[in-house]
Amino acid sequence: MSILVNWLESLHEEMKVSAKCVRERNRKSECSYCKEKCEHEAIIVMENHLIIDANKCTMCGECMIACPLSAIEGIVSNRVFDGGSLVFDLNYVPSIKELLIYKKRGMASIQISHQPLNEEWKTVISQSNNHLIVLEENPIEVVPKNKDEMLSRRAFFGSFQKEGKQLAKGLAPAAWKIESDDWKLTKYYPDYQFYSVGLKKEQCTLCQTCFTICPENVFTIKGSTLSIENEKCVDCTNCAVVCPENAIEIIPDIKRKGDNLENVHLKACIDCGHTFYTFDYEKEQCHVCVNRDPNWLSPY
Known part of the structure; x- marks a missing residue:
């Protein structure tokens, strides 16, 4: 009773x-x-x-x-x-x-x-x-x-x-x-994805803001590979809202999960010396230095 x-x-x-x-x-x-x-x-x-x-x-x-x-x-x-x-x-x-x-x-x-x-x-x-x-x-x-x-x-x-x-x-x-x-x-259908996370590489600076704000850990970089695990996405839109370059789009897409892998390069910024990831091997400046007003003194 x-x-x-x-x-x-x-x-x-x-x-x-x-x-x-x-x-x-x-x-x-x-x-x-x-x-x-x-x-x-x-x-x-x-x-x-x-x-x-x-x-x-x-x-x-x-x-x-x-x-x-x-x-x-x-x-x-x-x-x-x-x-x-x-x-x-x-x-x-x-x-x-x-x-x-x-x-x-x-x-x-x-x-x-x-x-x-x-x-x-x-x-x-x-x-x-x-x-x-x-x-x-x-x-x-x-x-x-x-x-x-x-x-x-x-x-x-x-x-x-x-x-x-x-x-x-x-x-x-x-x-x-x-x-x-x-x-x-995602708890009930771990072998499937319900959304695809669309990444516009021509706009993305790999600042990794979406990495830190995503509650489901959809984005990870291992070695020289960016992995987007679509099967984890629940469409909370956190990544799309926080992206400063509007480079992310969440697309409804029900299917068996598949690896979404992108090649990235680890570089050292010629201005600040800090390491950063980029899709473009020829890029020499990190996203912070690229966007820094040249009229301001460098903090580095």
Whole structure:
């Protein structure tokens, strides 16, 4: 019984934005996936920080699902699961991302009863199944509601003692308690990428600002090779926003992950003597010295 009680009590836990939020790492960030998704205007921006107004929040969980970095903690309270089925509900429409995650967490179908799917649900399921084909997964089916099994009063209470833990799990939604990275697609499909990070080499100075600001460590340089690990990208847009040369573009691109490798050269700047990376072997100045006003005295 205690497991069930603890679960029911946990439903009162308020939503909160964690330190993983890109706005906490990057003051230039304009990420607003959660704010745009919230129909109750419960999320506000204050000095570039996201704050959830508990008085307006209905704990629907839409903001948690929408966040690319799973940076909002709480509970999705309005999803109902029956075994391996998500029960159809007119009060919300799941996202493609949500259904792809549920699929990996054991959901196989959408369950309907007397009311047929509306067009919005049909569209999302169809689009999700198109993605699942690429991801080499079985499609999500639509199935009729299972007949409820009737238990006697004695059998009902006996089930608490005998299978309390299983019952609590059955009552709870598949994602009732949000843990670290639970709403990140990359956690569930590590062999695939959902985005390609486009790098415009003619504009990029390899200043490595994107390296330090990327929360997923998409960019690394090993020896003379720049590696862009597209399978890690969650489209938080941090790198694109912070790039001083506007040299980065995030492109939706679902496919098996592939290495994106670029040759780079390690050089010593003729002005300051500091080492720097460049795509152009003939380049002699680092990006700092190239952009330094010649009328100012060199700090080196």
